[in-house]
Amino acid sequence: MNVGEVAALAGVTVRTLHHYDRIGLLSPSGRTSAGYRQYSAADLDRLHQVLLYRELGFPLEEVAALLDDASADPAEHLRRQHRLLRDRLERTSAMVAAVEKEMEARDMGIALTPEERFEVFGEHDPAQYDAEVRERWGETDAYAQSTRRTAAYSKDDWVRITAEMEDLGNRWVAVMRSGAAPDSAEAMDVAEDNRQHISRSFYECSPEMHAGLGRMYVEDERFAATYEAMAPGLARYVSTAVQANAARQG
Amino acid sequence: MNVGEVAALAGVTVRTLHHYDRIGLLSPSGRTSAGYRQYSAADLDRLHQVLLYRELGFPLEEVAALLDDASADPAEHLRRQHRLLRDRLERTSAMVAAVEKEMEARDMGIALTPEERFEVFGEHDPAQYDAEVRERWGETDAYAQSTRRTAAYSKDDWVRITAEMEDLGNRWVAVMRSGAAPDSAEAMDVAEDNRQHISRSFYECSPEMHAGLGRMYVEDERFAATYEAMAPGLARYVSTAVQANAARQG
DNA sequence: CTTGACCCTGACGTGGCGTCAGGCTGTTGC
DNA sequence: GCAACAGCCTGACGCCACGTCAGGGTCAAG
Numbered sequence: 399m400n401v402g403e404v405a406a407l408a409g410v411t412v413r414t415l416h417h418y419d420r421i422g423l424l425s426p427s428g429r430t431s432a433g434y435r436q437y438s439a440a441d442l443d444r445l446h447q448v449l450l451y452r453e454l455g456f457p458l459e460e461v462a463a464l465l466d467d468a469s470a471d472p473a474e475h476l477r478r479q480h481r482l483l484r485d486r487l488e489r490t491s492a493m494v495a496a497v498e499k500e501m502e503a504r505d506m507g508i509a510l511t512p513e514e515r516f517e518v519f520g521e522h523d524p525a526q527y528d529a530e531v532r533e534r535w536g537e538t539d540a541y542a543q544s545t546r547r548t549a550a551y552s553k554d555d556w557v558r559i560t561a562e563m564e565d566l567g568n569r570w571v572a573v574m575r576s577g578a579a580p581d582s583a584e585a586m587d588v589a590e591d592n593r594q595h596i597s598r599s600f601y602e603c604s605p606e607m608h609a610g611l612g613r614m615y616v617e618d619e620r621f622a623a624t625y626e627a628m629a630p631g632l633a634r635y636v637s638t639a640v641q642a643n644a645a646r647q648g
Numbered sequence: 649m650n651v652g653e654v655a656a657l658a659g660v661t662v663r664t665l666h667h668y669d670r671i672g673l674l675s676p677s678g679r680t681s682a683g684y685r686q687y688s689a690a691d692l693d694r695l696h697q698v699l700l701y702r703e704l705g706f707p708l709e710e711v712a713a714l715l716d717d718a719s720a721d722p723a724e725h726l727r728r729q730h731r732l733l734r735d736r737l738e739r740t741s742a743m744v745a746a747v748e749k750e751m752e753a754r755d756m757g758i759a760l761t762p763e764e765r766f767e768v769f770g771e772h773d774p775a776q777y778d779a780e781v782r783e784r785w786g787e788t789d790a791y792a793q794s795t796r797r798t799a800a801y802s803k804d805d806w807v808r809i810t811a812e813m814e815d816l817g818n819r820w821v822a823v824m825r826s827g828a829a830p831d832s833a834e835a836m837d838v839a840e841d842n843r844q845h846i847s848r849s850f851y852e853c854s855p856e857m858h859a860g861l862g863r864m865y866v867e868d869e870r871f872a873a874t875y876e877a878m879a880p881g882l883a884r885y886v887s888t889a890v891q892a893n894a895a896r897q898g
Numbered sequence: 899c900t901t902g903a904c905c906c907t908g909a910c911g912t913g914g915c916g917t918c919a920g921g922c923t924g925t926t927g928c
Numbered sequence: 929g930c931a932a933c934a935g936c937c938t939g940a941c942g943c944c945a946c947g948t949c950a951g952g953g954t955c956a957a958g
Contacts, residue, residue, distance in 0.1 A: 402904065412905085417946060432954055434905060453743075458945075476751050483744045490740055493703075494733045501726050652935065662936085667915060682923055684936055707913075 399437045400430075408445055423462045424448055447475060454482045566592050570636055571629045580638035589636075589643035649687045650680075658695055673712045674698055697725060704732045816842050820886055830888035839886075839893035 405412045418424040419435065424444055428436035437445075444465060451461040464470065569588050578584045655662045668674040669685065674694055678686035687695075694715060701711040714720065819838050828834040 400905075411947080413947065414945085416907090421945095430905095430954095432905080433907090434954080450743075450747075452945095473751075473754060476747055476754065480744065480747045480751070483740060483747060487737070487740045487744060490733060490737045493700075494730065494737060497700075497726060497730045497733060501723075501730070504723065504726070650936075661916080663916065664914085666938090671914095680923095680936095682936080683938090684923080702914095709913090 399442075401435050401437075404437045404442065404445070407442070408449060410449070418445075418448065418458075421458060421462075423458050450479050454479070454486070562595055566595060570632060574629060574632060574635045580635050581642035585635070585639040586643040586646055589639045592640070593643070649692075651685050651687075654687045654692065654695070657692070658699060660699070668695075668698065668708075671708060671712075673708050700729050704729070704736070816845060820882060824882060824885045830885045831892035835885070835889040836893040836896055839889045842890070843893070 399407075401412045401415050405415055415424070415435070419426065424441065426435040427438045427441055430436060447465055448458075448461055451464060452458065456464070464475070566588070569591075573585050573588050574580075576584070649657075651662045651665050655665055665674070665685070669676065674691065676685040677688045677691055680686060697715055698708075698711055701714060702708065706714070714725070816838070819841075823835050823838050824830075826834070
């Protein structure tokens, strides 16, 4: 297939394909004697991946890096795309709900506060959001490692791992309830065990990374919710303990 | 409020606000004697509109035109935004479905044709998509009529759907608390109802896809957190129940 | 063998900011 | 009462992902 046909099929312009060729993101596998670009089925395949990642907000350079990563199999791309798309779905329906809330408020003659209006936006500006997601997961070795490892886990593995996580959760609750300070030796010991559990089960987790995670436990509601559900105030407690433990190690 | 505060509230950079001022899209209604930009509540209002339209893919110049159109009342903006967001929701779930179809095909060892792959893309390249949408406003009469109907229709839809989701959540909690095993008939029945609800409300969800979702409930902490917030251990419970149900169907 | 659709390679333009640089402002702590 | 430091200002240049000509070759149909 030559450029025009590919462009029509994929819904992009010829110029876009020229551009992708120039920057080495997608070079057609062949040329005619006259210099016409010839795209193979494999090229279409790659183009498909490129367009998906592009739509998800990745800069082209990163798309190239992702697709040229030999250690990433197709299934991994599918899983990642699936996850990012579901995130977007969630976010979009949140926005729909926000607009509906505003409609309703208008009908009732109520005004919303600026905070309420920006709620769905505020934390999650679209570009920043995607960038944020990538920062936390996509680009990190840890994420790649985690998906590679967890893909191989059996149901029994998962039962064991979640049991271990539950156990750790109980220990967290216990140590907090005991009145021990989050930077006490007891709390830091739990933190250390928790870190080693992550390293064994998901990805190599250094004390510094663990400290970063700790910060996230309070900054990110999604993570905080997990701990808060076990005991009120636990998110902050775990966060402090984990960071104290990292300091102790360093 | 001055720039920094507004930027933090809205989740944009200060530079962005400078830019919007420069191009006349959003000029703060006041300045201090020292030249500091002062944003009023009305300015925040406008910023909110700007960000929504921007997210929907409108070039800033058109956003300005839309917002400066004196003949358009706020309700019209809300209706338009609602319609565009619902379109996006539809498109995103189509993409999710496409990725899931591809996952399934891969698992079964089937290859999709290029046409199948680009299906969801083809017609709806994001830029073309928005252009197409904008084109449609030409027939304002038909547009106004159709939006009123879909807006009214979908509002009820969403109320119903969120209520159903809440109900499902409660049933999950109840069945777990009842002591029934996650692979008991009771739990699997809830799983089946949940699957059918997803199929009706969002996208065609096969038992296999549902099992995949189930795995994600524990693998992805963000999903897990949703269930964990309802009741500790629920993420794992739901995950297991959903997979058991898929096995029962297969 | 011409006509018209399609292809090529530069080269410059554009939108929506990011990112300094160089300088004023305003608050907090001593 | 002033230093220090965060926060604001205005240029000005940079960057990405293409759009848009310009100038010229290619190829199937009539």
